[in-house]
Amino acid sequence: MQAAQISLAVAVTAVAERLAAVLGGHSVPERGDFPLGAVLRGLAQEQSALAASVVDYPLALAVDTDGHVDELARPLATLAGTLATVLVAYHGLDDVPGLLRSQLRLDLRELHAAAVSVLAVTGLRLPTRPTDAE
Numbered sequence: 001m002q003a004a005q006i007s008l009a010v011a012v013t014a015v016a017e018r019l020a021a022v023l024g025g026h027s028v029p030e031r032g033d034f035p036l037g038a039v040l041r042g043l044a045q046e047q048s049a050l051a052a053s054v055v056d057y058p059l060a061l062a063v064d065t066d067g068h069v070d071e072l073a074r075p076l077a078t079l080a081g082t083l084a085t086v087l088v089a090y091h092g093l094d095d096v097p098g099l100l101r102s103q104l105r106l107d108l109r110e111l112h113a114a115a116v117s118v119l120a121v122t123g124l125r126l127p128t129r130p131t132d133a134e
Contacts, residue, residue: 002065004058011053012076013122015046016115019083022046023112028096028105036104037094040087043111047083054080075117082107082114 022042028034054061054076064070086107090096096104 002059005065008053008057009072009122012050012072012079012118015050015053016079016118016122018049019043019046019079019115020112023108023115028101028108030101031098034096034101034104036090036096040090040093043083044087047080047087050076050080050083072118072121075114075121079111079114079118082111086111 022039026035026039059065061070061073061076089107090100090104
């Protein structure tokens with residue numbers, strides 16, 4: 001593994017771990033306050049860090065240096081896409097309306113799963129996410 005590949009794996013792992021911390025610290029309740037604005041700001045910071053890691057990566061992401069399919073490319077793309085989906089879908093909201101709570105809960109679980117997939121490829125373990133209040 002080249003230094004650039006190691007650097008990308010470390011950077012992506014750090015983002016995935018921070019995403020887990022943001023997501024794990026905030027369960028979406030059925031009713032009541034949820035700090036959506038604060039969560040989205042945290043996610044946006046991680047999106048920027050993830051994008052910078054990809055932009056700064058000097059090698060192809062689809063294949064590794066040996067010409068094989070790079071195992072990190074798909075999970076990384078899924079994480080970036082899921083993160084973008086959440087940020088766009090809930091943009092401008094400071095709290096989540098009742099009719100969107102179930103969808104937000106699903107979207108955040110999907111984002112968490114995407115982070116887990118990235119960490120599975122990099123070989124690191126993600127802390128377990130607390131159960132959402134139903």
